[in-house]
Amino acid sequence: MNNDKHTAAASFSRPATLSLALALALANAQVSAEMQTETVEYEVNGKTFTGYMAYDSEADGKRPGVLVVHEWWGHNEFAREQAEKLAAAGYTAFALDMYGSGKLAEHPEDAQSFMKEATKDMDQVKARFTAAMELLQQHDSVDSDRIAAQGYCFGGAVVLNMARLGVDLDAVVSYHGALGSPIKAEAGKVQPRIHVYTGGADHMVPSDQVAGLVKEMQDAEADLTLVSFPGVLHSFTNPGADRIAEEFDMPVAYDEDAAGRSWEGTMRLYEDVFND
Template identity: 30%
Template sequence: MKNIPFFILGIVLLSNSTFAQLKSVKYSDDAQVLNGFQIQPIKKSPQKPGILILPAWKGIDKHAKTTAETLAKLGYYAFVADIYGVGNYPKDNAEAGKNAGYYKTNFAVYQKRISFALEQLIKSGANPDNIVIMGYCFGGTGALEAARAHLNIKGVVSFHGGLGKDASRPTEPITTKVLVCHGADDLYESKEEIAAFQQEMRDTKADWQMVYYANAVHSFTDPDSGNDNSKGAAYNEKADKRSFEHFKVFLNEVLKK
């Protein structure tokens, strides 16, 4: 160490103190091995707020990991959930649609996988009574399912997620706060599904918000979605930035720091 120039040593020490790193975490659901990612906040607070991130339909991706790193910089413990499990990651859109469809239909299995990931977030250091669950697309559906499952969380946030649930399912009180960030031109959610979701929120007397973003379609937060709205899924920088600001306001409201 004594032969390292002082200014280089300073850079190394600064880097180690200001950058948190994602760590792979293996856990399981019975025989199914799951592989999520955890990250601790750069600057820890006594309240240890935590955020569980539910990825889109292809499983853990760059977008989910980048979000975890951003949240760590903002002072949150974060964990990226593995819903599908090792050996079941989709290779293409067709497989992703099939996998996501299974969990949407078998919502109790989805809720169970979310609860296991929540346990890992708590094990990483997050306060079990100071947690929000958020998700993108398929993960946004999962965030709402977490609210319906009455998990011990302060709030849920859905970014361009699926909103509907089977009409035969009973509507139960939702006690956690809900934020839905939705593309105004998202064709993946029908008017009927949106209306049914909003009615569910009213019937459950939930504390909910739904924000629409102009000229935004599905996947508007993901830079890897391209920029062609006619394809139904595309990135929208303005909607991405606005929705993240709404997300941060929501976190400041519901979580202690």
């Protein structure tokens, strides 16, 4: 594993992506010897952030890049694991940092505090997101014209807001993310295809948020696919959710079926948008 700090240089062309069957097989495989990972320190408005780049160094040509936005706990091992899964599926992935280096919550009160500071104004959210996006686009392995973003919980809300703001992304995926926002999508402004995966029993994402997002995106003429898993709670993609539920008495739970189906849907989305 290569853990050197990395400064990327831009160089662009267009490769072919892997077939869905091969991508899924690779995503479920262990990290190969060709997998490269880099811990990346970068600055946004004078503040230091720590991200994580993952890619297959043996793959030919340039490939699409995918940003991974962490849960409200901060940039943790789960976010890095998602980046590695994406790299195994044929993409270069960058697990970005929205809070700042060293800000990793161990208690919900800390997570809430970090999230409030990070989202105190939308200009700051966008600046932190787009700085990470530019780093990914500049990586030697990435085709800068083919970029997607996926987020979990807090991160799901972030990527949806970037779509609302008109950030130039090909696809956006939200897993158990908040769906309401003070920003409203405008007709003709939302560029990416959007997938939203939510739990039907998620107390943190109630049905009125689901209905509100559908109407908002219909009014904005956005391309939205929304999947609600019956009986599934918040944080269903994260195997660590059950420990969190027990430790902090929170209504969260891992669901293997929902996690697998949402990942498969994401891989189909990326294959479609990046091969258009």
